[in-house]
Amino acid sequence: MKAIRFVGVGKPAEVVDLPKPTPGPGEVLIKIGGAGVCHSDLHVMDEELGLKGPFTLGHENAGWIAGLGDGITGWKEGDPVAVYGPWGCGRCHTCQTSAENYCENHASLPTMGGGLGSDGGMAEFMLVPSSRLLVPLGKLDPAIAAPLSDAALTPYHAIKQALPILTPDTHVVVIGIGGLGHMAVQILQALSSATIIAGDIDDGKLEHARELGVKHTVNTRNGEEAAEAIRKLTGARGAVLALDFVGAQPTVDLCTKIVGRHSRITVIGLGGGTLHYAANNPPYGTSVMVPYWGSRTELMEVIALASSGRIHPLVEKFPLEKAPEVYQRLRDGKIKGRAVLIP
Ligand code: NAD
Ligand code: ZN
Ligand code: ZN
Numbered sequence: 498m499k500a501i502r503f504v505g506v507g508k509p510a511e512v513v514d515l516p517k518p519t520p521g522p523g524e525v526l527i528k529i530g531g532a533g534v535c536h537s538d539l540h541v542m543d544e545e546l547g548l549k550g551p552f553t554l555g556h557e558n559a560g561w562i563a564g565l566g567d568g569i570t571g572w573k574e575g576d577p578v579a580v581y582g583p584w585g586c587g588r589c590h591t592c593q594t595s596a597e598n599y600c601e602n603h604a605s606l607p608t609m610g611g612g613l614g615s616d617g618g619m620a621e622f623m624l625v626p627s628s629r630l631l632v633p634l635g636k637l638d639p640a641i642a643a644p645l646s647d648a649a650l651t652p653y654h655a656i657k658q659a660l661p662i663l664t665p666d667t668h669v670v671v672i673g674i675g676g677l678g679h680m681a682v683q684i685l686q687a688l689s690s691a692t693i694i695a696g697d698i699d700d701g702k703l704e705h706a707r708e709l710g711v712k713h714t715v716n717t718r719n720g721e722e723a724a725e726a727i728r729k730l731t732g733a734r735g736a737v738l739a740l741d742f743v744g745a746q747p748t749v750d751l752c753t754k755i756v757g758r759h760s761r762i763t764v765i766g767l768g769g770g771t772l773h774y775a776a777n778n779p780p781y782g783t784s785v786m787v788p789y790w791g792s793r794t795e796l797m798e799v800i801a802l803a804s805s806g807r808i809h810p811l812v813e814k815f816p817l818e819k820a821p822e823v824y825q826r827l828r829d830g831k832i833k834g835r836a837v838l839i840p
Contacts, residue, residue, distance in 0.1 A: 618643075620840065761786060
């Protein structure tokens, strides 16, 4: 079968031929219907994150069960499923609450998940080590649903934690309207009545936010001007939540300038920015969150939101073997919504 491999830091992804895997005891074989192309893969290929190749990329996967290892019950071949991405130990207290994204034993695990240390879903088939990592998709098309498992789950987890402060008289700023950001906007619209302000350096992405119904958009290329424009919209209270899907120095700095007192800065992007602190800067009472992905039950909630039509990933589909070209397009900011590879 064809697969897209991470072969080492500083090297582009390779298209290779691999044998079709066979599920061992407790494992499930998935026929991939779609594998999302996440910006995190660019960090994996560009930066020393401690991940050892080679392995098949793709940590945002959905498809159909194509084989069940010994001991698996309750599932059958052909069932459409999303693959939960952050694989924990499955035994610790936190994993038992379904938040494997915060597994207590993460440091000693051999992989962070399929596509992040071991073979992922940018292939015709993928092995999942346990059926506990599968969530039923119902009627959703796997090719559309793949991004739900990360591009939607990650902002969902971050936004859910902030819901108590997102009252109707508040403003939330979403920075970076790409794969995760365009889902964040829709999740905010579905779950809260806070006013959304979208920020990006790309006017096309801001146009996308307006297509999604966001009234206020601000180009953030000039940080000072952007902060002023946003403060004009929020008034003295400032934003109660800044969701940063870039996490680079200019966006982290922007967050500190636009939130008010007793607010929250949530940094999700892995852009390597540093958050400086001085008296009242960020303003007193601000909490800083650095969430990672989401829990298994939150993935069920995200799938329910999508099944009821309240969120809808905008997907650009590409054949699997186009992955190297698609990564380049993502790097150049030329993907609207999420790119999904279809084997
Ligand atoms: P993407 O490439 O689809 O979108 C990024 C968006 O940010 C684009 O619209 C781009 O125009 C915009 N942007 C880039 N630089 C900017 C700047 N300086 N100011 C304002 N906007 C800017 O990326 P994605 O797949 O949505 O991922 C976003 C980030 O989130 C990546 O860093 C990724 O690694 C990270 N991520 C984190 C988690 C987590 O659990 N913490 C999970 C998934 C992805
Ligand atoms: Zn990702
Ligand atoms: Zn665990």
